[in-house]
Amino acid sequence: MAKQAARTAGWTIGLVLGAALLCPPTLAQNPPQNDLLNATKSYQVYPSGLANLGASKGDEPYVEQSGVAAASISEALVQDYDGLLRIAPAFPSNWSGEGTVFIQHNTKVDVQFTNGTPSTVAIVSGSNTPISIRSPWPGQSVTVIDNTGATVVGAQSNASFTIPVQSGRTYLVERTSSPTTTLPFAAVTGSPARAARHLNAATLGIDGAPQTAAISLRAHANGKFVTASSQPLIASSSSDGTGQQFDVLDAGSGNIALRAHANGNIVTADNAGASPLIANRTAVGQWETFALLHNGDGSVSLRAQANNMIVTADNAGASPLIANRTAIGPWEEFDLIND
Numbered sequence: 001m002a003k004q005a006a007r008t009a010g011w012t013i014g015l016v017l018g019a020a021l022l023c024p025p026t027l028a029q030n031p032p033q034n035d036l037l038n039a040t041k042s043y044q045v046y047p048s049g050l051a052n053l054g055a056s057k058g059d060e061p062y063v064e065q066s067g068v069a070a071a072s073i074s075e076a077l078v079q080d081y082d083g084l085l086r087i088a089p090a091f092p093s094n095w096s097g098e099g100t101v102f103i104q105h106n107t108k109v110d111v112q113f114t115n116g117t118p119s120t121v122a123i124v125s126g127s128n129t130p131i132s133i134r135s136p137w138p139g140q141s142v143t144v145i146d147n148t149g150a151t152v153v154g155a156q157s158n159a160s161f162t163i164p165v166q167s168g169r170t171y172l173v174e175r176t177s178s179p180t181t182t183l184p185f186a187a188v189t190g191s192p193a194r195a196a197r198h199l200n201a202a203t204l205g206i207d208g209a210p211q212t213a214a215i216s217l218r219a220h221a222n223g224k225f226v227t228a229s230s231q232p233l234i235a236s237s238s239s240d241g242t243g244q245q246f247d248v249l250d251a252g253s254g255n256i257a258l259r260a261h262a263n264g265n266i267v268t269a270d271n272a273g274a275s276p277l278i279a280n281r282t283a284v285g286q287w288e289t290f291a292l293l294h295n296g297d298g299s300v301s302l303r304a305q306a307n308n309m310i311v312t313a314d315n316a317g318a319s320p321l322i323a324n325r326t327a328i329g330p331w332e333e334f335d336l337i338n339d
Contacts, residue, residue, distance in 0.1 A: 036072060037199070039065050044202040047254070077101050078109045084160060085133040087111060087118050087173075105129045107165075120180060121173040125165035133173065134160045141176035196254075198294040201301075201328070206254035214245040214261060220299060220333040222317030228260035232276035232320035233267065235313045245339050251289040255305065258290070269323045273307030276320035299333040 043051035043065045050061035076090040078101035085103065093116035102108045106126025112119045118136040125131070135142050135158065144153035144163050147170040153163055155176040163171055174180050196205035217226040219235035225244040227237045237244050242261045249257040249266070258267040260279035268281045268288045281288050289305040302311040304323035312325045312332045325332050 036069060040069060041200045041202050044199075047196060047203050047206045049204050073099070074101050077111055078103065080104055083132060085109070085123075085131055087121055087134070087136040088113060088116065091116050107131070123163070123165070123171045123173065125167055125169055125171065127167050128165065131163045131165055132160060133163060136173060137175050143174055143176045143179070145172050145174070146170065147172075200296045201293045203294070214339040215248055216240045216244045216246070216337045216339055217300075218335040218337060219313040219317050219331075220335070221313035221331040224317060226313075226321065226334070228262040228267070228279040230263070230280075232278045232322075234320045235317040240337065240339065249284060251284055254291070255289045256292050257284045257288045269304035269306040269311075273304050273309055273323040276322045277311065278320075293328070295328060295333055297333070298335075300336045301328050301332045301334065 039051075043053070043062075045052045046061055048061075049066065050063065051065035053062040053064075076092070077088065077099050079086045079089050080103040083104075087109070088111070091113060095116055096114045098110075098112040098120075100108055100110050108124050108126070110120070110122040110124070121136050123131065138159065139157060141155045141157045142153075142161075143151065143155050146152050152165075152171060153161060163173075165171060172180055196203040217235075218224065218240075219226060222235055224235045225237040225240050226233050226235050227243050228246070229243060245261040246267070247259040247261070249259055251257045258279075259265065260267060263279055265279040266281040266284060266288050267277055267279045269290075270276070270278055270280075270287065272287065287304075287306040290311070291303040291305065293301040293303060293310075295301060302323075303309065304311060307323055309323040310325040310328060310332050311321050311323045313334075314320070314322055314324075314331065316331065
């Protein structure tokens with residue numbers, strides 16, 4: 001079930017309904033061509049993770065897409081609408097992850113999954129109301145212990161069972177054959193994020209300017225390197241030399257500017273983007289500022305801040321680069337090569 005919202009081709013409440021109706025294919029079918037990922041790719045235009053209705057940056061974000069994504073995943077993780085607690089009722093079989101979901105009676109459930117199968121299920125009870133639960137591992141023996149180590153539900157393999165709980169206590173639901181104490185220990189490690197996360201053009205965070213002395217751009221339109229001279233930029237060279245190299249300058253807010261090695265000048269989307277790109281400026285302003293977009297195939301694209309349009313190697317690369325496209329195709333894709 002993946003019914004699109006009426007009269008739009010955008011985000012869909014069908015994701016939430018599909019999860020609520022216990023339909024795992026709603027989130028998992030035909031990955032990555034499913035509604036959840038496609039909605040994120042299409043509408044998540046802000047580095048904060050928020051979306052915009054028009055699929056481009058506007059005056060303010062629009063929260064429906066973010067809400068649908070969050071609600072869909074929550075519904076897929078844990079449900080207890082009818083009083084029966086279900087773990088992973090609609091979680092995709094090829095996804096791994098973890099999360100915490102609040103349920104009835106001020107209770108929360110912490111879950112971890114590996115390839116769609118629960119590995120850890122912990123319940124923090126907010127009341128003394130017994131909890132009926134469907135076995136997270138059908139057909140297998142399941143045991144429940146509390147935070148004191150006492151066995152609350154002995155080994156059994158019922159399709160569903162009841163946990164007698166007390167407010168404020170934590171209960172661990174585990175496979176009898178694989179108690180949590182036997183699971184491998186992994187220390188929490190990591191380092192501060194220094195780059196944005198990318199899903200096609202959608203990002204979480206802002207990329208800094210690449211820390212390279214120089215880069216070259218090879219157009220997917222014709223496989224040739226973008227060349228700068230006294231004339232507009234054009235993808236015309238089969239080799240990478242001084243005329244094809246650019247310094248990457250930090251233009252602020254995650255944006256970049258390009259300074260051509262050919263003449264030491266900065267590339268501009270001249271005439272507010274109405275004219276082809278040319279390296280003839282000595283300072284960075286709005287016309288010389290570009291957003292660096294990361295595509296799903298590893299290539300990059302450039303969006304000119306002069307007119308918010310995407311740079312294209314027009315006419316399959318036979319014409320100069322110009323910022324006049326609203327979508328990314330092969331002519332708008334470039335390999336970024338560190339020189």
